[in-house]
Amino acid sequence: MSMYVDWEYYKIFYYVAKYQNFTKAARVLGNNQPNITHMMNKLEDQLHCVLFIRSNRGVTLTPEGETLYARIASAAVQIQDAEEELSASATLSHGAISISATETALNIYLAEHLREFHARYPGIRLRISNHSTPQAIQAVKNGEVDFAVVTTPAEVDNELKMVPLMPFNEILVGGRTFTALASQTLSLSELTAYPVIMLGSESMSRTFYRQFFLQHNAELKPDIEAATTDQMLTLVRSELGLAFVPEPMARGNLARGRIVQLQLRENIPSRSVCLVYDRHRPLNTAAREFQQQLLSSARKGDAQ
Template sequence: MDNVYRICYRYKIDMDINFEYYKIFYFAAKYGSITKAAAVLGSNQPNVTRVIRQLESQLGKRLFIREPRGIRLTGDGERLYIHAAAACGHLFKAQEELGDASPEGSGTIDIGATETALHLLLLSAMHDFRISYPDIRIRVHNHSTPDILKSFASGELDFAVVTSPFETAKAYRCENMHDFRDILVGGTQYRHLCSRRSPLKELLAYPWVGLGRGTATYDLYRDFFAAHGAELELDMEAATSDLLLPLIRHNFGIGFVPERLAQPLISKKILIQIPLDCETPLRSIKLLSENGHGKSRAADTFYRYLKCRERCGPPDA
């Protein structure tokens, strides 16, 4: 019980208010709908509405704005949701772990990972881990880096495995797991560019594909271009990194992708590598954890496995 009080203190949850109110608020905010929250909770719409009104009354704050298609959080509601989601995440995880009475070889892990991190690191690691620990369930949340960091900060994830560059709170432990470089590639109509090393400036005449403005990757390559006397202007902006290869292979433009992801398509002559007269920036896949360990016994087992794999390499490597 002391753990519950510490969590609630940490996330500024008022213990004088019934925790069930915060739980109902959390699900209503998560789904943006009173009806969906009621269904998940096994309750009914009038009861959920009543509890939210009581919570608003006790806090003296309006938490939701009612709209024709659902509800949305007010500024105060958004601030409360950050803390309520984190507290609920910890409590749900603890309840699950206690309910399972999990030994080291069982339980559930929630991992947030970018597309690049999945393909360059996690898929092979999770495959080998499952062989050693078949009774540990893994839930993978595959989103963009900002969405993963938001979910991690709210306590919904055990770990975040994301691709640099990014910014996050100093309170989290950030460990380097894998270094890589991007290469410049294009579809088959750009085959004439593979015969020699080209300066970036010369390639500005061609259409470019990349992650859009507002992403850390865009900022990275904007600075990279500037350092070589060029200005990055994208003709096609992708919202997520998993869209880059399909856009490039269909000749929408040239762009940077991790070398290991591009090589299978280069080998099949679906893509061509465009040599540059300069080296692309070194990038990394980082593991974010709260204190250098997992939040549950299962998560801690996976954390130690990843760290051992980093030091010693995969099995039979």
Template sequence: MSASFDSYKIFYYVAKYQNITAAAKALFLTQPTVSHCIHGLEAELGCILFLRSQKGVTLTPEGLLLYEHVSIACEHIFKAEDLINAMNSLSDGVIHIGASETTLHHYLLPYLKEFRLKHPKIKLQIANNNTPSTIEFLKSGLMDVAILVMATDEKDTELTVHKLASFRYVAIASDAFMELKGRSVSLRELCDYPLICMEAGTFTRKFLDKYFLDYHYELKPDIELATADLITPMVKNDLGVGFAPYEFARKSLLDHTVFELNITEKMPPCEICAITNNGRPLSIASQAFLQMLLKKE
């Protein structure tokens, strides 16, 4: 059996319109071309598919059986073509985005707004999880792109990392720890103070653990938190020295309810990054979203 899809497509239109001329018009073909194709398909299948008359054509029992199956296939294919065309024009599609608390609040929201204004028919499904969970979701194919804070030296061969913006953590304290203000403070000295930071397992905690270990100290916080937005309030209430993303502490630093410590040992830089899975091609909508982020930098 060597009949092509084009032959079955022409058969579908002739059966649908019950008229060769109307089918030829719908297909932008000549009437002789359509007639020739139907004759060829009948010869290929070894049976008559249509009864011809001056009024048009009527399906034979064999033609009706074929149409019942071919119509389902054609309509599925045509529907798929419509969906692909909609995706190409960014008038349909879904983007699965993963983001940490930090990147969602202090980087991503304006870009989500901009993308929605440009492409209102694209659905945005956003999952807000910690960095390790988001990376696992990305690797498992449950997300298209993740927007996370990453260390500049962090490598993973399964992922492509696009740097979007610089990012830094700061050590902050309230005036209850005035003796630390306006001078250099070593990590060794800081270890004697109550410390506040994110809980174990988060990117921030891993980053800080490594930072301390690089200088041969162990980070032993007195207070561990699940969300970064609680660190500054804890510090403002004199509960200890906190390590927080700068953006979370910025307002309190500007109104002088907390101050930034000048730590002797330089804290390594971080980047806000867009991360994709090397083993999973991006949809057209996801590519457009990623390109929008990259063009902003």
């Protein structure tokens, strides 16, 4: 036979048994003694046994009362721990966020925001996975990550939301041997005369440039494929060819004179860093806080 007893009664029982006193238990619970007595009588009725031996000095537990107390005490401690844990994660003293990011998004946007967030909430663990844009979007879809920060072009279906966070431009760069060429303006069709370094064919970057070249009746035939933008920059510095890279990632090398920027006749369309998340997936407090930080900084960016 199963019975339904209000958990509140067990909680009151725990305090009465702990303090062996109705009045004291009432005070701790912010209740009054007649109420507490009434509820304990009801609990005894429901359990069909006597739990307390009442005396003018207070109460002592019957053997049945002792048995119940042993069980209830451990449950009560578990519940208090859980409440503390939840309020700690609500105050962001610990917790975890998992984010999928493309290399470019991490480099030119996310790293800076992670640094600020980590300085403010050092107890939050961060798990960052490095994906291509399609992989990152898939990870959000599968519920493997809280959200993704990717670079356009990107396609998401209806259940996911995509919000632009920051626009960026790409530039054409070459090694120092291209210094003389840097004073001229090249067209896309003239690029075929030079070795071109690109990311792999499955990357969104490659899709982006394939379309860009097609629009201007030029053919994109990369001579060298690299896995990451960092690798492309290393290859450019080693005089292996020209590459299109996000301007913020080329800045340091340009400033130190390790590479040169080449001028293109055609305008390279601007790209964006975007946030992708599942609007139906509830986020933990930490992930929600970080997501809000990214969205509000994007809105400030729009306002400027």
